[in-house]
Amino acid sequence: MRRRLVPAAALLPLALLLTACGGNSSASTGTGTDGQGSVTLNVGDQKGGSEAVLRAASELKNLKYKIKWSTFTSGPPLLEAVNAKAVDVGGVGNTPPVFAAGAGSDISVVAAWHGTSKGDAILVPNGSKLTAPDQLKGRSIAVAQGSSAHFQLVASLKAAGLSPADVKVKYLQPADALAAFTSGKVDAWAVWDPYTSQILETKRGRVLTTGDGITNGLTFQVAAPTALRDKKKSAAIKDYLDRLRRAQEWVYDHQDDWAKVWAKDTGLPYEVALASVKRSNSSRVAVAVDKPLVASEQQIADAFTRLKLIPKKVDFARFIDTRYNGGLPPSTTPARG
Incomplete structure (x- = not known):
């Protein structure tokens, strides 16, 4: 069967929905999940x-609390809402908490998942002459500032013997970066799945390098300390995290089913959703918020401090809470293959 290609014009609205890790964007609120009891857990979410x-x-099913969902287009504003106590808990990638910590935000990382970084990629157009990361010197690269892709770019450049000063970094959110990439206005794009799968499945580019073996592959649930100090909300957060962990286990065994749901929820073509699930989404393993995790995130913080993108040294250990670790494997547990 011939693969259905999605034209660039059709990709742009999707990019507005899926800015999963970077940028300054607002939230949509008003949706809720019914449950029992008087406690309402305010949860920050992202599309799909x-x-x-x-x-x-x-x-x-069978919730003993209610959930009020607020859907954000990115990690940084979600954490701004956590800091403002408008959200009790929400999910983000590995870099937004570092920037939030650098800003002195009142947040606590309470849960983590370790997955592959194969979906975090530096992409180049099909016709590009670039074949290796060290050839990026002097080239323009689009990336969302403060996103997980931002650190992946920094780490990939370092591995190639380069620094951000050696390239022309263009801070663009995914909607604008996608347009710039497909129109040839930038030489490369540092981004995450499902954008990686979107570009590859529509034959609009190829991978120059990925974050596999370079970045830590962590994603987080981050809570407001005020919610953690509330006995009822703290109990609700525990139950919520347990459900998320079980759901991720379900994804591993039901990749096709999850891809169908994800495609419907986000507007992604099914083939893109399935490729992203297989490349990135199904590999995650729930892990403990532990000392190796803190050390890994501290390296990210220190890298951005050296680049003067974070104004002062961050002590990341001050922004974690280990109360929900019970029985989880260490953060160094390998992701599923």
Whole structure:
């Protein structure tokens, strides 16, 4: 069968929905999940994120609390909402908490998943003459500032003997970066899945390098300390995290089913969703928020401090809470293959 290609014009609205890790964007609110009891847990989510996977895995049944969902287009504003106590808990990538910590935000990392970084990639157009990361010197690269892709770019350049000063970094959110990439206005694009799968499946580019073996592959749930100090909300957060962990296990065994749900929820073509699930989404393993995790995130913080993108040294250990670790494997546990 001939693969259905998605034209660039059709990709742009999707990019507005899926800015999963970077940028300054607002939230949409008003949706809720019914439950029992007087406690309402305010949860920050992203399109096709926690609510979708919990619903797909049938993990939103028999709740003893209610959930009010706020859907954000990116990690940084979600953490701004956590800091403002408008959100009790929400999911982000490995870099937004570092920038939030650098800004002195009142946040606590309470849960983590370790996955592959194969979906975090530096992409180049099909006709590009670039074949290796060290050839990026002097080239223009689009990336969302403060996103997981931002650190992946920094780490990939370092591995190639380069620094951000050796390239022309263009801070663009995914909608603008996608347009710039497909129109040839930038030489490369540092981004994450499902954008990586979107470009590859529509034959609009290829991978120059990935974050596999370079970045830590961590994603987080981050909570407001005020919610953690509330006995009822703290108990609700524990139950919520347990459900998320079970839902992720469900994804591993039901990749096709999850891809169908994800495609419907986000507007992704099914083939793109399935490629992203197989490349990145199904590999995640719930792990403990532990000392190796802190050390790994501290390296990210220190890298951005050296680049003067974070104004002062961050002590990342001050921004974690280990109360929900019980029985989880260490953060160094390999992702599923």
